Amino acid sequence: MQLHRFHGGLKLADETDASTAEPVLVMGVPAKLTVPLGQHIGEATEACVQVGDHVTKGQRIGQSKGYIAAHVHAPTSGKVADIDLYPVPHPSGLNAPCVVIEPDGRDEWGDARMEPWLDWDTRDLRALRQRLRAGGIVGLGGAAFPTAVKLNPRAGQRIHTLIVNGAECEPYISADDMLLRTAPEAVFEGIRITARLLGVERVLFAVEDNMPEAMRALTETLPTELRDLIELVSVPSIYPTGGERQLIKVLTGQEVPSGGLPADLGMVCHNPGTFKAICDTVIQGRPLLSRIVTVTGPGVKHPRNVEALLGTPFADVIEAAGGYAEGVDRLVMGGPMMGFAVHDDSIPVIKATNCLLATRPQDTPSPGPVMPCIRCAECAAVCPAQLLPQQLYWQAKAKDFDAIQDYGLFDCIECGCCAYVCPSNIPLVQYYRYAKNEIWAREKERQKSDIARERYEFRQERIEREEREKAERLAKKKAAVKNKENDGDKQAAIQAALERAQKKKAARAEGSEKNSEKGTGSETNGEETSTTNDTRDGDDR
Amino acid sequence: MRFRTQSSPHVIPAHSVGGVMQQVLMALVPGTLAMTWFFGWGVLVNVLLGVLFAVAFEAAMVAARKRPVMATLADNSAIVTGWLFALAIPPLAPFWVTLIGIAFAIIVAKHLYGGLGYNPFNPAMVGYVVVLVSFPREMALWPAATTLPESPLTLLQSLQTVLTGSLPGAQEWDAVTRATPLDAMREGLVSGRTVGEITASPLFGTFTETGWEWVGNFFLLGGLYLLFRRIIHWHIPVAVILGVAIPAGFFWLLDPDSFASPAFHVFSGAVIIGAFFIATDPVSASTTPLGRILYGAGIGVLIFVIRTWGGYPDAVAFAVLLMNMVAPTLDHLTRPRVFGRSRGGPPPGDGHA
Numbered sequence: 001m002q003l004h005r006f007h008g009g010l011k012l013a014d015e016t017d018a019s020t021a022e023p024v025l026v027m028g029v030p031a032k033l034t035v036p037l038g039q040h041i042g043e044a045t046e047a048c049v050q051v052g053d054h055v056t057k058g059q060r061i062g063q064s065k066g067y068i069a070a071h072v073h074a075p076t077s078g079k080v081a082d083i084d085l086y087p088v089p090h091p092s093g094l095n096a097p098c099v100v101i102e103p104d105g106r107d108e109w110g111d112a113r114m115e116p117w118l119d120w121d122t123r124d125l126r127a128l129r130q131r132l133r134a135g136g137i138v139g140l141g142g143a144a145f146p147t148a149v150k151l152n153p154r155a156g157q158r159i160h161t162l163i164v165n166g167a168e169c170e171p172y173i174s175a176d177d178m179l180l181r182t183a184p185e186a187v188f189e190g191i192r193i194t195a196r197l198l199g200v201e202r203v204l205f206a207v208e209d210n211m212p213e214a215m216r217a218l219t220e221t222l223p224t225e226l227r228d229l230i231e232l233v234s235v236p237s238i239y240p241t242g243g244e245r246q247l248i249k250v251l252t253g254q255e256v257p258s259g260g261l262p263a264d265l266g267m268v269c270h271n272p273g274t275f276k277a278i279c280d281t282v283i284q285g286r287p288l289l290s291r292i293v294t295v296t297g298p299g300v301k302h303p304r305n306v307e308a309l310l311g312t313p314f315a316d317v318i319e320a321a322g323g324y325a326e327g328v329d330r331l332v333m334g335g336p337m338m339g340f341a342v343h344d345d346s347i348p349v350i351k352a353t354n355c356l357l358a359t360r361p362q363d364t365p366s367p368g369p370v371m372p373c374i375r376c377a378e379c380a381a382v383c384p385a386q387l388l389p390q391q392l393y394w395q396a397k398a399k400d401f402d403a404i405q406d407y408g409l410f411d412c413i414e415c416g417c418c419a420y421v422c423p424s425n426i427p428l429v430q431y432y433r434y435a436k437n438e439i440w441a442r443e444k445e446r447q448k449s450d451i452a453r454e455r456y457e458f459r460q461e462r463i464e465r466e467e468r469e470k471a472e473r474l475a476k477k478k479a480a481v482k483n484k485e486n487d488g489d490k491q492a493a494i495q496a497a498l499e500r501a502q503k504k505k506a507a508r509a510e511g512s513e514k515n516s517e518k519g520t521g522s523e524t525n526g527e528e529t530s531t532t533n534d535t536r537d538g539d540d541r
Numbered sequence: 542m543r544f545r546t547q548s549s550p551h552v553i554p555a556h557s558v559g560g561v562m563q564q565v566l567m568a569l570v571p572g573t574l575a576m577t578w579f580f581g582w583g584v585l586v587n588v589l590l591g592v593l594f595a596v597a598f599e600a601a602m603v604a605a606r607k608r609p610v611m612a613t614l615a616d617n618s619a620i621v622t623g624w625l626f627a628l629a630i631p632p633l634a635p636f637w638v639t640l641i642g643i644a645f646a647i648i649v650a651k652h653l654y655g656g657l658g659y660n661p662f663n664p665a666m667v668g669y670v671v672v673l674v675s676f677p678r679e680m681a682l683w684p685a686a687t688t689l690p691e692s693p694l695t696l697l698q699s700l701q702t703v704l705t706g707s708l709p710g711a712q713e714w715d716a717v718t719r720a721t722p723l724d725a726m727r728e729g730l731v732s733g734r735t736v737g738e739i740t741a742s743p744l745f746g747t748f749t750e751t752g753w754e755w756v757g758n759f760f761l762l763g764g765l766y767l768l769f770r771r772i773i774h775w776h777i778p779v780a781v782i783l784g785v786a787i788p789a790g791f792f793w794l795l796d797p798d799s800f801a802s803p804a805f806h807v808f809s810g811a812v813i814i815g816a817f818f819i820a821t822d823p824v825s826a827s828t829t830p831l832g833r834i835l836y837g838a839g840i841g842v843l844i845f846v847i848r849t850w851g852g853y854p855d856a857v858a859f860a861v862l863l864m865n866m867v868a869p870t871l872d873h874l875t876r877p878r879v880f881g882r883s884r885g886g887p888p889p890g891d892g893h894a
C-alpha cells in the first residue's frame with residue numbers, strides 16, 4: 001500500500017518496552033470508586049441515582065441528556081455514598097460532579113443488565129446504535145468523543161472507509177499495543193459490527209511499525225472472511241501519526257478539510273480500544289466499565305498495563321505498578337506530549353485515561369526561563385498542521401483574534417511539536433488554548449448580544465410596521481372620509497337639487513322642509529363616528 | 542500524594558537558545574582558526590575583544606532594562622554578535638573600532654529595538670556598517686594573507702597594535718597591509734586590466750587569493766556542521782551562494798575579461814561566512830521555507846550587484862541589511878498552505894463552533 005507523509009512531526013524515542021514486558025493486569029475492585037459524570041466531550045450527564053441507593057454493576061448512574069453525550073454506569077455493585085463535586089482529571093484542576101460508590105464486594109449484575117446479543121448480525125441498525133448509546137461508549141484514544149454519534153452519519157453522507165487508529169504515537173503509551181496483542185479477536189468483532197453499521201467498503205487498520213508483536217497477533221487472528229475487508233497497514237512511527245487527520249493523510253494522501261470532519265471524506269476513524277468496547281457492549285451486553293491504562297515512566301517501579309475500573313483512584317493504579325519510584329515529582333495523565341500534569345493522585349480513572357506517566361525531576365527537568373522568540377521557525381518546520389506557530393504566538397499575545405483565526409488557530413491540533421522544539425521554551429500550546437478559549441467566550445458573548453440585537457431589531461421593526469399600518473389605515477380612512485365628503489358634496493348637490501325641486505314642490509305643497517333636514521343630520525353623525533374610531537386605534541399602541 | 546503541575550510537553554526540551562548559539566560558536570571555530578593562521582593573531586585578539594565588549598554592553602543594557610542579567614547572558618547571543626563582528630573587521634583594526642561597532646550593535650541595533658528576538662536588523666552587520674562608513678581608513682587595513690609563521694607580528698605585537706592603533710617598531714602600515722582580493726579585482730578592472738591579468742598574480746589560488754579561499758573552506762566546514770546538526774536549514778545558505786554565483790556566472794560567460802568568475806565571488810570576502818552564519822541569523826531573516834529562499838537569493842544577488850556596480854567591494858553587510866527590511870513582507874507573502882485548506886484558503890467558517 002502506498003503511504004504518504006504529512007508535514008513536520010517528530011521522531012521521538014519509543015519508551016514502551018518497559019510497560020509491555022508483562023501482560024495486562026486486571027485490577028480488582030478498589031475500596032471506593034469516584035465516578036465522574038462528565039467523562040466525555042459534549043453535553044453534561046446528570047446523576048440518575050440518589051445518595052443511599054444500592055446500585056448494581058452496569059447500572060446506569062449518569063443519564064445523558066443531549067445528543068453528543070454518553071451515559072455513565074456503575075463499575076461494580078455497591079452503595080451510592082455521595083454525589084458531589086470532587087477533583088477529576090482535567091487540565092483546569094477544577095472539581096466536577098461525581099458519584100461515589102462504596103462497593104459491596106459482590107460485583108453483581110442486576111436486572112438492568114443488557115442481554116447478550118450473539119445474533120447482532122440480524123438486529124436492526126437503529127437498535128444497534130441505541131445499544132451503543134446505552135453502553136456509554138466514547139472514543140478510548142484519549143479524546144473521549146461519544147462513539148454513537150460518530151457511527152450515525154448525517155443524512156446523505158456515505159461512509160466508505162473505516163480507519164482503525166492503532167498508531168499510538170506518543171512515547172510511553174502502550175495500552176492499544178497490549179490490547180491488540182491480547183484481544184485482537186474482540187477488536188475484529190467490534191470492527192465487524194461497526195462496518196455493518198456504517199456499511200463501509202474497506203477497513204484500513206493502521207499499526208505503528210514499532211508494534212511488531214501487535215501486528216503479528218493481528219495477522220494471525222484476522223478471520224479469513226474479513227481478509228477482503230480489512231487491510232492491515234504498518235505506518236512509520238512519527239509523532240503525531242495517531243492524530244486522526246495525520247493518519248488519514250498517511251493512509252490515503254487526502255487531507256480532511258479545515259473545519260471539517262473525516263466523514264466529509266467518507267471516512268470514520270476509531271481507536272482499537274473503542275472497537276473492543278463496541279464488541280463488549282453489543283455482544284456481551286457489558287457497558288463501558290473499565291479500560292486499559294498504561295502506568296509508566298521512570299517514576300513508577302514496575303511499569304505495566306492494567307485494566308482498571310472507571311473511578312479507581314490513580315494512587316491505586318500506581319500501586320498496581322509497584323508504586324512510585326524515589327523522588328517522583330510529576331504525574332501526567334496521557335502521554336508526555338499532549339498529557340496534562342495532575343496535582344493529586346486521589347483523582348479517578350476516567351474513560352479518557354489511557355496513560356499515567358510518573359516522572360522525576362531528572363527525567364523532565366523544568367525548561368529554562370521563557371526567552372523571547374528568536375523567529376527560528378523550528379516550530380513551523382515541525383507543525384503537522386502546516387501552521388506558523390510563532391505567528392500564532394505573536395497574535396495571541398497581541399490579542400489579534402481575527403488574524404490568529406486567519407492564520408489557522410483552529411487548525412491547530414495542540415500536538416505540542418512546536419513547544420517541544422522551541423529553543424526559547426515558549427509554552428506555545430498554552431497560548432493557543434488561551435486564544436481559543438477567548439474566542440469561544442467572545443463568540444458566546446456575540447451570540448448573546450446577537451440575540452439581544454435581534455430582539456431589539458424585531459421590536460423596532462414591529463413598531464415600525466405597526467406605525468406604518470396605522471398610517472396606512474389613517475390614510476385609508478381619510479381617503480374614505482374624503483370620498484364620503486365628496487359623496488356628501490354630491491349628495492349635497494343632489495340634496496340641493498332635491499331641495500330646489502322640493503321648494504318647487506313646496507311652492508306647490510306645504511310640509512316638505514322637515515325631511516331635507518333629517519338627511520343632512522345623518523351625514524354629520526357618520527363623520528364623528530369614524531374620528532372616534534381612529535383615536536381608539538391610536539391608544540392601542 | 543500531591544504533585545507540581547506543569548504544562549505539556551513533559552519531556553526534556555529539545556533545544557535552548559543558549560544551546561543553539563553555542564553550536565553556532567563551535568561552528569565558527571575552524572574558520573576563525575583558519576583566519577588566524579592566514580591573517581595573524583589580530584584575528585583572535587579582535588574576537589576576544591569583540592566578545593568581551595558585547596557581553597559587557599549586553600549585561601549593562603539588560604540591567605538597565607531591569608531584566609534578569611544572567612539568564613539573558615546565557616542565551617549566548619551577545620557572544621555570537623561580538624564574534625561575528627570581530628571576524629568582519631580587519632584583524633589589526635584598533636580596539637575603538639570594535640568598541641564603537643559593538644556598542645552600536647548591542648545598544649542601538651539590539652536593545653533599543655527590544656532585545657533579542659525583536660531586532661529587525663542583524664546587530665553585527667549594523668555595527669559593521671557603522672564603522673565601515675565612519676572609519677574607511679581603519680577598515681581598509683587588511684594584512685596580506687600569509688601564514689602565521691611568516692606573519693610579521695607576534696601575538697603580543699598584535700595585541701599592542703590593536704590597543705594602540707599603531708604598528709610596533711617603525712613598521713609602516715603599507716608594508717603590512719594589502720588590498721583584499723575584492724579590492725584588487727576592483728582596482729585592477731578600473732585601471733583597465735583584464736580579470737585574467739589580475740588573477741595571474743602568484744598570490745591567487747584556485748578561486749581567489751589562497752588565504753581567503755582556505756578561510757572560506759573552513760567556514761564552509763562549520764556551516765555544513767550546522768546544517769548537519771539542523772541548527773540551520775539549507776534554504777538560506779544555498780540561496781545566498783546561488784544568488785551570487787548565478788548572476789556572476791552569467792556575466793562571466795558574457796565577458797570573462799571584465800567579470801570575475803562565480804567561484805571568485807563566492808570565495809572572496811564574506812560570502813561563505815555570510816551565507817552560513819550571518820544571513821541565517823533567525824531573528825532578522827525570513828521564516829517560511831519559500832521566504833528564506835527568496836531572502837537568501839535577494840542577499841546573493843545584491844552582493845553581486847553592489848560588488849560589481851556599487852561603491853563597496855564587499856557588500857555582504859549591505860545586502861543582509863537591505864534584505865532584513867524585506868523579511869517581514871516575504872514572511873507575509875509566502876505563508877505556507879494550512880493543512881486541509883487550499884492555498885490562501887479562507888479560515889474555517891465555524892470549525893470551532
Ligand code: SF4
Nearest residue numbers: 373374376377379422
Ligand atoms: S520555535 Fe520558538 S523561538 Fe523559534 S520561531 Fe518558534 S516560537 Fe520562536
Ligand code: SF4
Nearest residue numbers: 383412413415416418
Ligand atoms: S501544537 Fe498546533 S501549532 Fe504547535 S505544532 Fe501542533 S498543530 Fe502546530
